[in-house]
Structures are given as structure tokens and as C-alpha cells.
Amino acid sequence: MRRIIFLCLVFLLAAKPASALSQFTTDYQITYKVDATGLTNVKYQISQTNNLSRVYATEFSLSVSHTNIENLKVKDFTTPIDPDIVLTNNITNINFPFINKIVGVDKTHTFSIEYNTHDIAVKTGSVWEINIPKITTNESINNLTVNLQIPPNFPKLVFVDPKPTKITNNIYTFSSHSLANKPISALFGSEQFFELNTSYYLENELNSNNQKTIALPPNTSYQEVLIKDISPKPDNITADPDGNWLAVYTLKPKQKLNIDLKQIIKLQFTPKSEIGTPDLSKYLEPTKTWDYNSQEFQKINVGELKDPQQIFNFVTDSLVYNYSLIEKDPLSRQTASFSLQHPTQAICTNFTDLFVALARKNNLPAREIQGFAMSENEKLKPLSLAKDVLHAWPEYFDKEKNTWIQVDPTWTNTTNGVDYFNKLDLNHIAFVIHGQDTTPPLPAGFYKNPEKTTKDVNVKETDPIEFPPANIQVEIKEQRGNVLIVSVKNPSGTAKLNIPPLSHQEMEINLNSRPIVGKSTKTVTVEIAGDQYTLPVSIKPILQPQALMAILATLLILLILIIKKIKNTNSVFPVSIKT
The missing domain is CATH 2.60.40 (Immunoglobulin-like)
Structure with a gap:
């Protein structure tokens, strides 16, 4: 301001x-x-x-x-x-x-x-x-x-x-x-809690079963999520390479399905660091939207934009927020180069796209967040995505802190200088993360029932609560040759690193050795989501009882045949007759 x-x-x-x-x-x-x-x-x-x-x-x-x-x-x-x-x-x-x-x-x-x-x-x-x-x-x-x-x-x-x-x-x-x-x-205040109630609508227009997914608000470096209830329950919840949580549903032919989700969102001021070093190469590449290899970007002296702050300042100083475009279709996405050509035609996605493109061009990993931002004044802090009035903002990866840092160039621009670079408020709730594509997955609020006009996203403040820890269940499911199939289930409403809530998945462990005959009981130690699990396992031999019996029977038959042949040979003696 x-x-x-x-x-x-x-x-x-x-x-x-x-x-x-x-x-x-x-x-x-x-x-x-x-x-x-x-x-x-x-x-x-x-x-x-x-x-x-x-x-x-x-x-x-x-x-x-x-x-x-x-x-x-x-x-x-x-x-x-x-x-x-x-x-x-x-x-x-x-x-x-x-x-x-x-x-x-x-x-x-x-x-x-x-x-x-x-x-x-x-x-x-x-x-x-x-x-x-x-x-x-x-x-x-x-x-x-x-x-x-x-x-x-x-x-x-x-x-x-x-x-x-x-x-x-x-x-x-x-x-x-x-x-x-x-x-x-x-x-x-360092923490903020919200109750988030969202509705989704899915429809299968095929005459056969069809699998569809919806994106649930996930954990990020700034937010932790507790699923209080989701009805009906999904077949599974998976995590994509960007960290989005995708609830999987199998719809019957011509089935229409309404889904209700209730979550508690915990936001924290200081972002959490990543465990290990993530692969960031995919967050440096140009895309159709983040087209920093286009001719428009050659006109910018990128060498002057040496750090995230300078990129942020360039974006906030270059673009002008256009309030008349708030209701435009957010799926008709323009390119970052378009924003350079038409700086007065900008909404939150344009600010975000230009930041991401410039960051990637300067070898700084960056991606987009779409979600909900609490705004008490939509003139000073506009929300530009249509449907349920959502918002978009970028994040970049800080290699020294080993974490993703979220910033909001749109609101710094519309508030005439309020600092949303060094301090992102505790009002930004991430619904989806876009690192490789700007469209899928769609955030909550975009799965509309055409027969209803009610809001699909409802957010309100709530009292702080203690999130229960994830209950990770690990067991040996079966052995397939030299491979053990390990079942990993998380029936709880909270995640454990890359294991989403209400999820199940399988992992494989290769066996270094197996007994030829007879089972052997051993313990196998596996590391899952930062924790180690020691599991007892009965290793099946290379030769199973049925196979062993067949081999023994075959050998016995061969032995009998050999013995018979030897006996038959020894029973014929030469005879000499003298006269």
C-alpha cells in the first residue's frame, strides 16, 4: 500500500x-x-x-x-x-x-x-x-x-x-x-488452523467402468493436513511427482458421484526442510506456459536478475493487475511471454507464470501453487481464479535452506508494496502444486456439479488441535521368486512424508539368496518414510515341495530303470559245450 x-x-x-x-x-x-x-x-x-x-x-x-x-x-x-x-x-x-x-x-x-x-x-x-x-x-x-x-x-x-x-x-x-x-x-502468531470443507463431482459418461481422480489439498513445506472425513471413501490416495494427493475412484457405467471432504489445515510461518535432496531438474525446464525460451525473454537483461528477490521485484514492477479480468476462464491460460507483451492484462496467474519462467531461466527451480487465500479486502488482495474464487502464487526452491519458499507477487503489487516475499502470511492454503503442467490436476472448486450453484469450497478458522501421527502398517504380503512384495498401508488421516493418508501401496525387495530346499526364517529390515521396520519372513526355497517330490520321483524311476537294465545284462552268461 x-x-x-x-x-x-x-x-x-x-x-x-x-x-x-x-x-x-x-x-x-x-x-x-x-x-x-x-x-x-x-x-x-x-x-x-x-x-x-x-x-x-x-x-x-x-x-x-x-x-x-x-x-x-x-x-x-x-x-x-x-x-x-x-x-x-x-x-x-x-x-x-x-x-x-x-x-x-x-x-x-x-x-x-x-x-x-x-x-x-x-x-x-x-x-x-x-x-x-x-x-x-x-x-x-x-x-x-x-x-x-x-x-x-x-x-x-x-x-x-x-x-x-x-x-x-x-x-x-x-x-x-x-x-x-x-x-x-x-x-x-506462528501457527494457523482452518477447517476446510470441499465438495467434488465426478461423472462417468462411458458404458464401462472408468477410473477418475480428484486432487485433495496436500502437505507442503508450509502446511500440514488432517483428513477428518471423506465420503465415499476412495479406492486409494496416491501422490504424484509434484506431491499432489490424488484420490482414486472407480465409477460404474454412467455413474454420477458426489464426494464430500472435511479437512483441518495447519499453516506454519517457517517452512519445513526437505528430507534428502530432491530431484529439481524438472523444475528448470521450459513449458508451453513458462516459455522462457521464446523471443520475448531475449529482450530482458536476465543477467541483472541475479536472485529471487530481484526476479520478484521485476515481476511486481512490470505487471499491472487488471480487475476486469478476474472472472475470465482460468483454464484459458496465457503464456509468460504474453504477460511481457501485455503487462496491463495481468491477474494472479500472469504474475505467477512470469515469476516461474524468469526463475527457471535463471536456473532457479520454481513452480506454481493454486489454492485459497483468506482476503478481507478483495481490492487490495484480489483472488483471480474463477469458480470458487481461488488464487495462484509461485514458489521457488532455496538450496541453502533445502526447502520450497512461497511468495505472492500479485498481492505485493495490488497492495502497493506490502512485503509478500520475505513473509507469506498464514492465510494461503495450497490446493494443488503445478510443477510440470499448469492444468492438471485441477484444484478443489473445479469439480462442479452442473445442477448445483452452491459453493464447493468453504473455509473457516478453527481452534488449534494436535494432529495424530500417521499409523503406517508394513507387512510382507507374498514372495514371488527372488522378490518379496511388501504392503505399506496408512489408514490414518495424516501423511508420513511421501505416504498420503488413507493410502496403500506395494514395494519390492530383492532377495540376495534363497535355500535350495526347505524354508528358512529370517528378518528383513526396510526403511519407509524415514522409519525402519524389521519384519519376520519365511523365505521359500528354490525347490518347492511339489517340485522336489516330482524330481525325486523322476530320479527314483530313472534309478529303477537303470537297476533293471543292469540286472538284465548280468543274467545272460556265455555257455561252452565240449564233446
Whole structure:
């Protein structure tokens, strides 16, 4: 959110307006006082000192990107002023004439602007998010002080940027030096819990059985999922190479199926690291959508975009969010090169696609997240995917932290600079991950029953709960020659690394040796999802009893035949007769 402050001046001398702005030195003290409900009282105390003897200001205009302001009060010294208010897009313009004319060098004009707004502090569940826009002005600012005052019962501070100059009890003070022309972002509370209820509709138009899948919100580096109930139960839940959870259903001929899913989503501020080193090569390749090998990308000096922050800034500075396109069909996806050619035709998918393409071009693994984002103000934080009003944002892989980092260039753009690069709020719920293709799998909200008009995605905050650990069941299912078939089941509602909830799968273990005859009892140790399981197993011999009996019978028959032949040979003696 960017506040742009203008001075409108009348000059008694024939001074040029362009040079007149430098004839004032201004001090700002801005206080943001947040109450227990999130209502924020904002007060600007402004002191403007004349640097010339015959130049003074007659009007003042303040533009703020708050769309909801209440109880506006303007005072020239102590005299109330009735201001004009004009709302344009996301900007509220406050204009007023000065009553007092302060003339003379080193003379100071003091005035104040005060209002209440719900656009600064937002409470979602047990977490408070505070975003204060940066101050942008053409004036010569001598001193700028920003005070953020919060209630004493706020949760623990887990993030603030920039760092405050001073903290006194529940008051955070920022100076011109510490602000460095940046917005202020703060997060109080490290975990967030949501109850997510989604509906899916599947239809088999064939005259034979047909297998179909739906995508369930999965675990990510930021989120952990508990399936409370899914009805009807799927045949299985599998994980694809991107980590999506795909529930598998077998539909009978012409069958129509309604599926209801209830989940608890736990979001955390600090992302979890990956176990081991994942294969990231597929997240560097160009695709039809992320077409960084197209001619448009040759026009960009990619060498200047050396890190994720610079790529992020390039995207937020280059594209313009187009609110008229919010309802467009999200499946009619444009390319990243299209966004470079048409920067004013952007919604969240365009911001995401350009970030992913530029990241991959710079050898930075990146992919797309589609999901749900809690937004208290859809002008400042728009949700662009149609259907059930979903959202899209990118993530990149940080090799030093060995984890995926999610960012939201769309909201940084639409809020005029709020930091969604270093701090993703605890309001972004991932439904699907797109790393190899931007269409499948479709997220929840896209499996619509054409006969119903109700929402398919319903999200609400809920109290924190303890997630039960996954109950992984491992057993030897059978032996096929030199291979043991191991059954791995997870009947619980939580996942264990790459083993989804309510899933079953098989793995193979090759035997190094087997007895020729007779069973042998051994133990086999297998590692599954980071845990080791020691299983007793009865190894079948190479020769099974039936085969052994057949061989023995054959040998016995051969032996009998040989003995008979020998006997027959020995019973014939030569006879000699003498006369």
C-alpha cells in the first residue's frame, strides 16, 4: 500500500512549481494504534517549515491506499477542517485548504490528519497480520517517525520487517533510517488452523467402468493436513511427482458421484526442510506456459536478475493487475511471454507464470501453487481464479535452506508494496502444486456439479488441535521368486512424508539368496518414510515341495530303470559245450 503525498503551493513570487517543493522541510510523526478488534487509529502529525520568506502552502493532499476509512478528522493547528474525499480504485484522496497562512522563513505550519481503518491489522484465527505501507513523497523530509502500538494481549511477534529502532512495551518505533523507504510488515502468531470443507463431482459418461481422480489439498513445506472425513471413501490416495494427493475412484457405467471432504489445515510461518535432496531438474525446464525460451525473454537483461528477490521485484514492477479480468476462464491460460507483451492484462496467474519462467531461466527451480487465500479486502488482495474464487502464487526452491519458499507477487503489487516475499502470511492454503503442467490436476472448486450453484469450497478458522501421527502398517504380503512384495498401508488421516493418508501401496525387495530346499526364517529390515521396520519372513526355497517330490520321483524311476537294465545284462552268461 503506497501513500503518495502532494503539496499544492501558491507563490507570491514567480517561482516555478517544479523547484518550489524543495523550499519546505517537513517532519512526519505517524502513529498506528491498533485496538483489540483490529480497528486502527491512524494519526499524521505534520510540521512543515518554510525555507523561503515569501513562499507558503495553501492546500494539502494526502493519498492513501486504504479503501475503508472512518471518522476522518483534519486540523490546521487546532482548527478543524472539512476535507474533500475522492475514492479512485484502491486509493483514497484526502484534500483540504489551509485556514492559517504561515508566511516567513523558518516559520512552521503544524497540522494533523486522523482516521480509523480496518485495512492495517487483520486477525485470522489466532494470528494477527499488520501491514503499513511505505511513505512516498516528493517533499524534503527532515525526519520521519512511525509508531506502531498494539494491545498488550497480542500473540508473540514472529516476524517484523524492517527492524524497529526501539521497542517500548507494546510500542514499536521506526525511524527514517530503519524504514529505508520500505513498508512495515509484522506477524504475531506462528501457527494457523482452518477447517476446510470441499465438495467434488465426478461423472462417468462411458458404458464401462472408468477410473477418475480428484486432487485433495496436500502437505507442503508450509502446511500440514488432517483428513477428518471423506465420503465415499476412495479406492486409494496416491501422490504424484509434484506431491499432489490424488484420490482414486472407480465409477460404474454412467455413474454420477458426489464426494464430500472435511479437512483441518495447519499453516506454519517457517517452512519445513526437505528430507534428502530432491530431484529439481524438472523444475528448470521450459513449458508451453513458462516459455522462457521464446523471443520475448531475449529482450530482458536476465543477467541483472541475479536472485529471487530481484526476479520478484521485476515481476511486481512490470505487471499491472487488471480487475476486469478476474472472472475470465482460468483454464484459458496465457503464456509468460504474453504477460511481457501485455503487462496491463495481468491477474494472479500472469504474475505467477512470469515469476516461474524468469526463475527457471535463471536456473532457479520454481513452480506454481493454486489454492485459497483468506482476503478481507478483495481490492487490495484480489483472488483471480474463477469458480470458487481461488488464487495462484509461485514458489521457488532455496538450496541453502533445502526447502520450497512461497511468495505472492500479485498481492505485493495490488497492495502497493506490502512485503509478500520475505513473509507469506498464514492465510494461503495450497490446493494443488503445478510443477510440470499448469492444468492438471485441477484444484478443489473445479469439480462442479452442473445442477448445483452452491459453493464447493468453504473455509473457516478453527481452534488449534494436535494432529495424530500417521499409523503406517508394513507387512510382507507374498514372495514371488527372488522378490518379496511388501504392503505399506496408512489408514490414518495424516501423511508420513511421501505416504498420503488413507493410502496403500506395494514395494519390492530383492532377495540376495534363497535355500535350495526347505524354508528358512529370517528378518528383513526396510526403511519407509524415514522409519525402519524389521519384519519376520519365511523365505521359500528354490525347490518347492511339489517340485522336489516330482524330481525325486523322476530320479527314483530313472534309478529303477537303470537297476533293471543292469540286472538284465548280468543274467545272460556265455555257455561252452565240449564233446
